Amino acid sequence: MKNKKLAIGLMSGTSADGVSLAICEFQNRRFRLLHYQTFSYPENLRRQILKGRFLKADEISRLNFSLGRFFADQTVKFLKQARISFSRVAVIGSHGQTIYHGPNDSPPNTFQIGEPSFLKERTGISVVSDFRPGDIVCGGQGAPLISFFDDYFFGGGPARALQNIGGIGNVTVVGKSISPVAFDTGPGNCLIDFAIQKITKGRLSFDRGGDFSVGGRIHEKAIQQMLNHPYFRQKPPKSTGREIFNESFIPSYLWKAKPEDLIATLTYFTAKTIHHSYQSFVRTTIREIIVSGGGAFNLTLMNHLKNLFSPIPVRSIKNWGLHAQAKEPAAFAFFALRAIHGETNHLPQTTGARKAVILGKIIP
Ligand SMILES: Nc1ncnc2c1ncn2[C@@H]1O[C@H](COP(=O)(O)OP(=O)(O)O)[C@@H](O)[C@H]1O
Ligand SMILES: [Mg+2]
Known part of the structure; x- marks a missing residue:
């Protein structure tokens, strides 16, 4: 991208907390939020999303349209807030809301919804959506897709881990001389x-x-028991979701602990899974960890990470001028921009796909 281009990204992750939007200006290997x-x-949409895979076909179809309309309404509001006119924006990238992610099923599959036609209709801007299937059909896990963005913008320096902590945690390890x-x-x-x-x-x-x-108080026994789940031994490329990490993952006896002990244990466990994964699967000596x-x-979680990884510094991405929840929507804005220019937006070695492709479906 030689000339400056504006793009919007919409990300709605497994937390089902809402939709995060970012508008960025991209030029060469730089971007500005x-x-x-x-x-x-809204509560009714959230409740439907959390039912996800247990919805009937007609319910999913309605939810697809309700979400699509919600995304478009918020995008219009967002551009007004930003005081940016529709005509200046080259493209919108919309990840959609994952209803089911089954990369290890037969056949492998993944399902994101939030009808993108509403975005096109309301803004007139080209839309790119549905990024994950293109990776799955090439034999990939359909995740993590963020790796392309992390490598593109953060890969030119020392060895770093970019750790995103959304509903699910994911990491990309990048650096000048490492793959x-x-x-x-x-x-x-x-x-x-x-x-x-x-x-x-x-x-x-x-x-x-x-x-x-x-x-x-942290219940050490529960930490050990939860860490015994086979997911933590499975070698990358690997991806996961609510299919494993839901209420039933938490040992029943932990529910009887004091509320603050339960949350303290789960918070420490979350930090521990990140540390444990790096120890098991990251062979590079990392110079810093950038959390988004x-x-x-969650300062308790951040402090656990700092202690576990010490002396490697663990810092929020806000130190790089980015709101912690803006990285993912910024990435989908970038992927959409690449897609409409016919450029790959995919790092297949990080998902297990056979080749690099252009992910996303375009509404021109
Ligand atoms: N101020 C905060 N303090 C602690 N946790 C927070 C805060 N803001 C957001 N979170 C956590 O982050 C989650 C949303 O993170 P996000 O990056 O949007 O994830 P996702 O991509 O899965 O939607 C919330 O569900 C909440 O657990
Ligand atoms: Mg979110």
């Missing part, structure tokens, strides 16, 4: 979110700042 915002899902490695590390905020929603009967949807678990995703705001 112009505006970012997360729009929470990128990426995989899902396991749970991100999802276990903490489930537990806190359950024990507060929905009053809290997440542990803001990580305050809830401060002073809680909503988990970067």
Whole structure:
């Protein structure tokens, strides 16, 4: 991209907290975030999304359209907030909401919804959506796709790990002289979110700042037991989701612990899975860890990571001028821009795909 181009990205991850939007200006190997915002899902949409794979065909079809309309409405609002006119934007990239991710099923499959035609209709801007299937049909896991972005913009320096902590955790290890490695590390905020929603009967949807678990006791036995799950031994490329890391993953006896102990244990466990995965599968000596995703705001989680990885510095991506939840939508904006220019937006060695392709389906 020689000339400056504006692109919008929409990301709605496994947390089902809402849709995050970013608008960025891209030029060569640089980008600038112009505006970012997360729009929470209305409760009825959120409830439907969480039912996900248990919905009937007609319910999924309606949800696809409801979500698509919601995405388009928020995008219009977002551009108004940003004071940017539709005509200046080259493309919108929309990840969609994952309803089911089954890369290891027969046949391998993945399903993201949120009808992109609404975006086109409301803004007149070209839209690229549905990025994951193109990787799956080439034999990949359909994830993590963010690796292309991480390598493109952060790969020119020392060996670094870019750790995203959304609902699920994923890492990309990049650096000037290394070939990128990426995989899902396991749970991100999802276990903490489930537990806190359950024990507060929905009053809290997440542990803001990580305050809830401060002073809680960590149950070592539960940590060891949860770490025994085969996912943590499986070699990359690998990806995961709510299919494994849901309420039933949490040992039943932990639910009887004090609320702050339960959350403290799940928070430490989440940090531990990240550390354990690097020890098992990352052969490079990493110089720094850059954390993005909503988990970067959980200071208890961040402190565990700092202690586990010490002396390697662990820093939020905000030190690079990016809001922690803006990286993923910025990446889908970039992938969309690459797609409409006929350029690959894919790092197949990190997903297990046979070749690099142009991911996404274009509404011109
Ligand atoms: N201020 C905060 N303090 C602690 N956790 C937070 C905060 N803000 C967001 N989170 C966590 O981040 C999650 C959303 O992260 P996000 O990166 O959007 O994930 P996803 O891509 O799965 O939607 C929330 O569900 C919550 O667990
Ligand atoms: Mg989110």
